[in-house]
Every structure is written in structure tokens, then in C-alpha cells.
Amino acid sequence: MAERSHKVFAGTRVRRLRRELNITQMQMAEDLSISPSYLNLIERNQRPLSAQILLRLADVFDIDLKELSGDDQxxxxxxxxxxxxxxxxxxxxxxxxxxxxxxxxxxxxxxxxxxxxxxxxxxxxxxxxxxxxxxxxxxxQSQDMMRFPIDEVRDYFHDSNNHFPELENAAETLWADADLTIEDLYPGLRQHLKKAHDITVRILPVDTLPDITWRLDRHSRRLFLSEVLAPASRTFQLALHVGLLGHVGLIDEIVGRAGLAGEEARQLFRLGLANYFAGAVMMPYESFHGAAEALRYDIDLIGNRYNTSFEQTAHRLTTLGRAGAKGVPFFFLRVDHAGNISKRFSASGFHFARFGGTCPRWNIFEAFRTPDRIVTQLVEMEDGIAYFTLSSTVRGMGAGHRMPQQQLAIGIGCKIDYAKKLVYADGLDLDDQSAATPIGVNCRLCMRTDCNQRANPPLNRRVMVAENHRGISPFTFAQL
Structure with a gap:
């Protein structure tokens, strides 16, 4: 597939960088080996930044290319x-x-x-x-009262690119110290909890633990797991508690740096970091990244290798941000039948709405009609950037007939430039822009006028009522 060119116009950022460095256009142009007049055109957004100039900026002024790439902007x-x-x-x-x-x-x-x-x-x-x-x-207590600290924590994970090198290093050190293996990870973690923390693990029947999935009894030094947990979830819980018990200092240090408002947000973030550590233990970075590249991001095959669920594997793929060994920058979304978003992360510039659901043209909800099958789609956002997405259903925890498993949909995707690295894109003409479905963030934030699935007019746009005709969209609205 031919690489799509995405021109980077970053004049204001280059000008701001120059002013922060307190240097003239002539000095910066000399450092970049270009003429002052060409730099002037760049700063006025009349010329894009070439790859050569981007690399030169990063090398000479020691800046992160992401600051100039346009994704953050x-x-x-x-x-x-x-x-x-x-x-x-x-x-x-x-x-x-x-x-x-x-x-x-x-x-x-x-x-x-x-x-x-x-x-x-x-x-x-x-x-x-x-x-x-x-x-x-x-x-x-209203669920809305709990939602806001969660949003604060989600935002911090997003701002950190969902990657925490200290936790990755701690997980790799644990593998070496506890002599862990993929084949025997659960018994290895169980043995480590006993040896390092004097914690005994027991699996209890659901009628003994009717309302909880696990409980740590610090007095008796026992960790109780409910039998309703799937094998991958049981292993995850052991790894999580290794993090909470063995790396509390490291986790608290990261929490302290975050500067979150309120104890509730800090507690949620602490648990989120322990969850991150557990994922890093189950899928250690170096080998997982190598497997993802070798298997071309086939989520089912990767999950089989690491004995992890579809959701665990897909979520782990979003954390591959190690310098020198980065994976495909994915976005990740988890929704229920009602469109409620319970997980979200974007390393690819894909835009999520904080309020108001998702776009009905995006086929993530199609996954509910074809359970356990992966559905793919090429989509194009309003800014003209195209993405390759894949969606599938996953089942949450259940407890028999009276508490059926929750059904959720996972959506994961990347910019189309990376799609050729995914096995799911084989056989698709990724250069055919007409094959991409035009989507928006959601109806309230979308300015597309030709959508027959629009449920609401855009916010901050005046609805134009016509009595003598109707277009393919139920709403006609004024443009800026």
C-alpha cells in the first residue's frame, strides 16, 4: 500500500519554540540548514514541515516529534x-x-x-x-457522583499515552525474580504471593462469595477468588495483588506525581495502575511486542499464546509506547448496548465525545448482531483522516442463570497508514478513499449534512425548517 501523505503545518508551534529558545529566525534557519525566508514561510503556515526538517528540529533542539506531528493539536x-x-x-x-x-x-x-x-x-x-x-x-448514591473522578483518571491515562515505563520495568523484574513462565503463570504467581507476602490463594464457590469476585483478608493472610472468574481473570487478580502488595511504593509515587483532585480519584488511579501492572505481568512488554509484530496483531492468536482474553489482549496493545519498540498506535473503546462508554483511550488521534455516545455509522454496534465475530471497517473523520477499525463482542462476568453475563463491544483501530501491519486488513484496497465510511464524533458534534442516520442536529447550529422539501438528513442546519 502506498503511504498516505499527511502534511504537517506547524508554523505557530515552530514560532513558539523559537521564541521560547529566544533565538532569531536567522539563527534557527542556520541551525536547520534552511534559508530564513523559507523558515518565515513555515512559521506563516505557507509551507509544511518536511520529514527532514522535522528530524532536524528534533535533533538540534531536543524536542519530541509528537509536539510537531499534529496529532495532539x-x-x-x-x-x-x-x-x-x-x-x-x-x-x-x-x-x-x-x-x-x-x-x-x-x-x-x-x-x-x-x-x-x-x-x-x-x-x-x-x-x-x-x-x-x-x-x-x-x-x-447516584452513579453520576462516581463518574467524575473516573473521568479525571481516564484523562490522566490518556495524557500519559497509556504507558508507564516504571511499571513495565517492575513487571519484567518480577518475571526474573519469581522465575515466571507463560505456561505456569497462575501457579507461579500463586507461589510468589505465598513466598513474598505470606498470602494464600483460595477459590471459593459462588454461594460463599455471592456478591463479590475477590476479597483479601489481611488478618488471615488469604486471598479469596470467586469461582465465577474465568481463568484469565483469576491470573489477572493474582498479578494485580502482587502489584498492590509488592509495589505499593512505586504506585503511590506515580499517584503523587499525577496531582489528581480528591482522594476518590487517587484511589481509582491507584487501582488503575495496579491493573496496568497486572496486564504487564501477564503480557511482558518485550515478548508481547515481538509476538504482536510477528503475528500481525492477530488478537485471537496473541491471546492464545498468552492465555489472555480478547479484551485483555486488545487493551494491552494500546500500551506499547516504549521508546525504540513502539507498537501500532491504537485507539480503544468499550461500549454496552445502550452506547455507554466504559473504557476509552486514543493513541491515534481518534476523537471520542465525552458526552453523547458515538456515531451510528461506525459499525461497533454491528458487533452485537454478530457475537464473537470480528467486524472491520474503514472510516473517515471530519478532519479527513482515515482509520481502520475492528470490533467484536466480549462477555463480562456472570454468575449463572440469575446473573447472565454482560455483553459488551470492543472497538480498536488505527490510522489507515498502519493498517497494512494488521492481518485483518489483508485483501482490502486501503488506497480507495471512497471505501471509507464518513463518520463523526457523534450527532451533536458532527457537521456532515448528508447523513441519513443523524439523530440530532449539531449543537450551536440553527436548525433551518423547510416545509416544501426534505433532504436525506432529517435536519437541515445553518453552516458557519
């Missing part, structure tokens, strides 16, 4: 688009080009605006939840 612009699509800004008309300019000129200010908007939305939902409780005067 595209993601930030999408977040700002969601902010300014809120009805509170109904009198404000800001074009996509203006949003991109704002991010490029002042990324810190753009990030602050997004953070302020998130706090505003969470305050609204928080007040609504409390009002509902006061009105009902009964029931348990």
Missing part, C-alpha cells in the same frame, strides 16, 4: 469543538480553522478552556444528581 481542536458546540455558546460562531489556530497559538490556554468546560459539565451533572436524590429521598 488535532485532538485538542476536537476537544475545543465539543466545548464551543455547547448551547451556552449559541451566540458564538467559531470555525474549525479558528479552533486549530487557537490550539497552535496557545495550547496551554486551549487546555485550560477544556478543563474549565469539563468542570462546568461535571458540576451541572453533579447538581442534577443531588437534586434527584433530594427529590426521591431514597436509593443509593
Amino acid at each position: 488535532s485532538q485538542a481542536a476536537a476537544s475545543l469543538k465539543e466545548v464551543f458546540s455547547d448551547p451556552v455558546f449559541s451566540e458564538t460562531r467559531i470555525s474549525n480553522a479558528e479552533l486549530t489556530d487557537l490550539v497552535g497559538a496557545s495550547p496551554s490556554a486551549a487546555h485550560a478552556v477544556v478543563s474549565l468546560y469539563r468542570a462546568y459539565r461535571e458540576s451541572l451533572a453533579n447538581n442534577a444528581g443531588m437534586a434527584e436524590q433530594l427529590a426521591n429521598r431514597e436509593g443509593t
Whole structure:
């Protein structure tokens, strides 16, 4: 497949870098071995950054290429688009080009605006939840009250590119110290818990542990696991507790650096880091990355090799960010039948909405109609970037007839430039842009006028009511 060219116009970022370094255009041009006039054109976004100049910038000024690649700017612009699509800004008309300019000129200010908007939305939902409780005067704590610390933790994982080198190193050290093997990972971890922490593991019947899947009794030094846990989940729980018991100092250090607001968010992040460590133990980085490349990211085959579930394997693929040994940058999404997003991460620039579900044109929900089969799709976002996606259902924990397994859909994908590395893309014409399905973030944030599946008009756009005709979309709206 021919590589798609994605021109990088980063004039504002280059100009900001030059000013931060306190050097003139002539000095920077000399360092980059280009003429001052050409640098001036770059800073005015009249010339793109070539690969050679990008590499020269990284080498001379010791910066991360990601800062200039456009992925972060595209993601930030999408977040700002969601902010300014809120009805509170109904009198404000800001074009996509203006949003991109704002991010490029002042990324810190753009990030602050997004953070302020998130706090505003969470305050609204928080007040609504409390009002509902006061009105009902009964029931348990609203789930909305728990959602916001979770969002804060998810954002930190996203901002960290879902990669924590210290935890990767700790997992690899554990493998060497405990002499672990893939074939005997569960008994090896069980033995390590006993030897290193004097913890005995017991599997208990569901009628003994009717409402919980595991419990650590520190007094009796026993870890109880419910029989409803699948083998891969049992191994995961042992690895998680090795992290909580043996690497509490390291985990607390990372939590402290995060600067999260509130103890609830810190506790959730601590557990999230322990989960990350468990995944790194079950699928150690070096061998897992090698297997992923050799097996061309065949999730089922990789899972068979490491005795891991589809979801565990797919999620682990999003963490392959080690310098010098990076994997395909995937995005990851987990949804239920109602469209609720319970997991999300994007290393590829794919845009998720914080509120309002997903695009009905994206076939992630098609997976529910074909359980246990992988469905693929080429999609194109509004910014013109194409992605290759694959979706499949997974089953959550269940406990027999009275508590059937939860059915969820996993969506994972990458920019189309990486698709040739995936076995799932074999036989597809990845150069045929007409084969890509045009999608948006969701209906409220999508400006496409030719969508017959639109459920709502865009926020911050005036609906134009026509009594003498109707297009393929049920809504006609004014453009900026």
C-alpha cells in the first residue's frame, strides 16, 4: 500500500519554540540548514514541515516529534469543538480553522478552556444528581457522583499515552525474580504471593462469595477468588495483588506525581495502575511486542499464546509506547448496548465525545448482531483522516442463570497508514478513499449534512425548517 501523505503545518508551534529558545529566525534557519525566508514561510503556515526538517528540529533542539506531528493539536481542536458546540455558546460562531489556530497559538490556554468546560459539565451533572436524590429521598448514591473522578483518571491515562515505563520495568523484574513462565503463570504467581507476602490463594464457590469476585483478608493472610472468574481473570487478580502488595511504593509515587483532585480519584488511579501492572505481568512488554509484530496483531492468536482474553489482549496493545519498540498506535473503546462508554483511550488521534455516545455509522454496534465475530471497517473523520477499525463482542462476568453475563463491544483501530501491519486488513484496497465510511464524533458534534442516520442536529447550529422539501438528513442546519 502506498503511504498516505499527511502534511504537517506547524508554523505557530515552530514560532513558539523559537521564541521560547529566544533565538532569531536567522539563527534557527542556520541551525536547520534552511534559508530564513523559507523558515518565515513555515512559521506563516505557507509551507509544511518536511520529514527532514522535522528530524532536524528534533535533533538540534531536543524536542519530541509528537509536539510537531499534529496529532495532539488535532485532538485538542476536537476537544475545543465539543466545548464551543455547547448551547451556552449559541451566540458564538467559531470555525474549525479558528479552533486549530487557537490550539497552535496557545495550547496551554486551549487546555485550560477544556478543563474549565469539563468542570462546568461535571458540576451541572453533579447538581442534577443531588437534586434527584433530594427529590426521591431514597436509593443509593447516584452513579453520576462516581463518574467524575473516573473521568479525571481516564484523562490522566490518556495524557500519559497509556504507558508507564516504571511499571513495565517492575513487571519484567518480577518475571526474573519469581522465575515466571507463560505456561505456569497462575501457579507461579500463586507461589510468589505465598513466598513474598505470606498470602494464600483460595477459590471459593459462588454461594460463599455471592456478591463479590475477590476479597483479601489481611488478618488471615488469604486471598479469596470467586469461582465465577474465568481463568484469565483469576491470573489477572493474582498479578494485580502482587502489584498492590509488592509495589505499593512505586504506585503511590506515580499517584503523587499525577496531582489528581480528591482522594476518590487517587484511589481509582491507584487501582488503575495496579491493573496496568497486572496486564504487564501477564503480557511482558518485550515478548508481547515481538509476538504482536510477528503475528500481525492477530488478537485471537496473541491471546492464545498468552492465555489472555480478547479484551485483555486488545487493551494491552494500546500500551506499547516504549521508546525504540513502539507498537501500532491504537485507539480503544468499550461500549454496552445502550452506547455507554466504559473504557476509552486514543493513541491515534481518534476523537471520542465525552458526552453523547458515538456515531451510528461506525459499525461497533454491528458487533452485537454478530457475537464473537470480528467486524472491520474503514472510516473517515471530519478532519479527513482515515482509520481502520475492528470490533467484536466480549462477555463480562456472570454468575449463572440469575446473573447472565454482560455483553459488551470492543472497538480498536488505527490510522489507515498502519493498517497494512494488521492481518485483518489483508485483501482490502486501503488506497480507495471512497471505501471509507464518513463518520463523526457523534450527532451533536458532527457537521456532515448528508447523513441519513443523524439523530440530532449539531449543537450551536440553527436548525433551518423547510416545509416544501426534505433532504436525506432529517435536519437541515445553518453552516458557519
